[in-house]
Amino acid sequence: MQISLVESASLLAQREFRDSYGGLLAHSSSLTSQVTQHIEEWKRDTxxxxxxxxxFAGHAHKLNHxxxxxxxxxISKTSFQGAVKDYLALCKACQHPADPPFWQKQVADSFAQDAELPSADKAVSCQLLATEWQKVLDKARNGWELTRIEQLRVQLMERLESMLKLLQQLQPLLEALGLDPGRLVDLSSGQLSAQDLAQFQKWASYLANDKGLHALCDLLGKIRQIELSEKIERVKVNHVLDLCLPDINSREEIVGxxxxxxxxxxxxSEKALLADDETALLFDLKFVESRxxxxxxxxxxxxxxxxxREEERQVNEEEKRGPMILCVDTSSSMSGAPETIAKAMTLFLxxxxxxxxxxxxxxxxSTGIKTLELSGEWGLASIIDFLKMSFHGGTDAAPALGHALKTMDAETYQKxxxxxxxxxxxxxxxxxxxxxxxxxxxxxNRFYSLVVGSAYMVQRLKSLFDHEWVYNSTTSTIHELIGFQQKIDNQFEAPPL
Incomplete structure (x- = not known):
């Protein structure tokens, strides 16, 4: 009974989520998977x-006894009276109408001294009590289960809807940025608030409306594109061979x-021996000798x-995009437009x-460093903490790069x-x-830089980074300094002697 009631409630919850947030769930398989997973966990917990x-567990135990x-x-009279008392207590607990005089009369008639009630009739009275007891218990337990299941279902709906409503408001911005809402949040954490939503909307709107910055996001998002390499490997392949073998148990064809x-x-020719009496004896002899x-x-x-069999095959080996380490300058010189760009880029990447x-x-x-691990079970709330930061202090990149270089030695952040x-x-x-x-x-490992100001020192940085982009917030234009400088150097390189 419990499983069917819980299953029915879970199907109702799924239908309500589809009706209210069908558009959001249709565009995010990961979010749909999270909702389904939470419903399955809710079923087990319920x-x-x-x-x-x-x-009513105690009443069920008394009934079984x-x-x-x-x-x-x-059955003694004391036992019968005790059972009737327990039955009437259950009726009182669940406010079910009972008939105490009827059961008192059953006890009196069953154990009257001037009447010998047959054992079969006494057994009928005991069975009647057990049947009525079971009916009241089932009704009370089912009513309590329905109420409790509904309470737990409402709690599930409230917990998930608090997050889904926020994501539904963010859906247009997320679609404009090409982001999957299911990858941003963990529905089990429930850490987002209205203030967090406002923070995210601020930066997401800035990203979506600034075409130049959006183009820069697309450019940086393609860092180290997936490369394909071919290799030859020996693989074991199963082949099925059809073999035609003689079957001695069947008589289909003449084989000899x-x-x-x-x-x-x-x-x-052997049967012809029977045509003559003399040769018929030869036939009989061959028959006896099986010849x-x-x-x-x-x-x-x-x-x-x-x-x-082992075969050589040429396969394409896919090299996946590697880990990402973001070093963001939060010094006072980054206040204003550079701060806005840095936060927006960090959010996107x-x-x-x-x-x-x-x-x-x-x-x-800035003058010191702060780190934030964004892998694993982090959610939107983690990155919003960074968006709330204020930029101040001086600039010293050496500690940040030193920490990043140490991080690259870890197995998780290699390449x-x-x-x-x-x-x-x-x-x-x-x-x-x-x-x-x-x-x-x-x-x-690869090193890239994004310059968000105009007072940078190209000669020092061009040997430090593999690629360096400069973003002009005034004109929303992008320049690639390192790539351009390398082309100039190659063009005017002195010819060999």
Missing amino acids: EAALTSECP WRRESALGD IRLGRDLEHVLP LMSFDMAGIQTQHQHVE ATKAREEQRPCYLINF ADLLMISDFIMADLPPATLANIEQQRGKG
């Missing part, structure tokens, strides 16, 4: 709660001549034989990394893409840091 919280006692046949005594298969020439009949059956299931690590730096977002108004980097960068670059 079934457990119905078992552990049932207020009475059934076992009455099945033995030897044999000696025997099967008269139905004897050759006509009559006969047709050899057999059938053909097909058997499938599996053969495993962090959510993209989560959507692509790429490990992501955020390092904020990572590091992006530094800053106005690059900073001092020179220590030679040891520059040497470590070259060492990590040799291990497959």
Whole structure:
């Protein structure tokens, strides 16, 4: 009974979610999966709660005890009176109408001293009590279960709807940015508030409305495109061979001549011996010795034989996008438009990394550093904490790069893409840091930069990063400094002697 009631309630919840948030769920398979998972967990928790919280468990135990006692046949008056008392207590607890005089009369008639009630009639009275007891118990328990299931279902709806309503309001912005709402939040955390929603709307709107910044997001989102490499590998392949084998148990075709005594298969030349009395004796002798020439009949059956062979095959090996490390300058020189751009870019890249299931690590730096691990079970609330930060202090990139280089040694962040977002108004980097960068670059790590100001030092940075983009917030234009400089250097490179 419990499973059917819980299953019905879960189907009702699913239908209500589809009716209210069908558009949102249709555009996000991950969000639909989260909702389905929460409903399945709710079903298991509800079934457990119905078992552990049932207020009628004691009454059910007393009823089972009475059934076992009455099945033995030897019922005392005290036992019958106790069972009736327990039954009437159940009726009172669930406010079910009872008839105490009727049951008192049953006890009196069953154990009257001047009347000998047959044992069969006494058993009928006991069975009647057990049947009525079971009816009242089932009705009370079912009513309580329906009420409790509805309470738990309402709690589930309220918990999930609080998040789904926020995501429904964000859906137009998320679609404009190409972001999956299911990758942004964990429905089980329930940490988002109206203030968090306002923060996210602010930055998401800025990203969606600034075409230049949106183009920059698309550009940076394509860092280290998936590369395909071909390789030859030996694989074991199963082949099925059809073998035609003779079947001695069937008589389908003539396959030869044999000696025997099967008269139905004897050759006509042997049967001709019966035409003469003298040669008939020879036929009888051959028959006794099983030396009559006969047709050899057999059938053909097909058997499938599996053969495993090694073959060389050319396969395409896909190299997935690596981890992402974001170093964001939060110094006072980044206040204003650079701060807005940095926060918007961080929001976009962090959510993209989560959507692509790429490990992501955020390092904020000014004179010191603050880190935020964005991999695993982080949600939208984590990145919103960064969006609420105020930028202040001086700029020292060395600690941030040093921490990032150490992070690249971890197994999770090998072959990572590091992006530094800053106005690059900073001092020179220590030679040891520059040497470590070259060492990590040799291990497959890549270094990129996004300049969001105009007072940067190109000559120093062009040897530090693999690519460097400059974003002009006034004109919403993008320039690639490092790539352009390399083309100029190659064009005017001195010819070989």
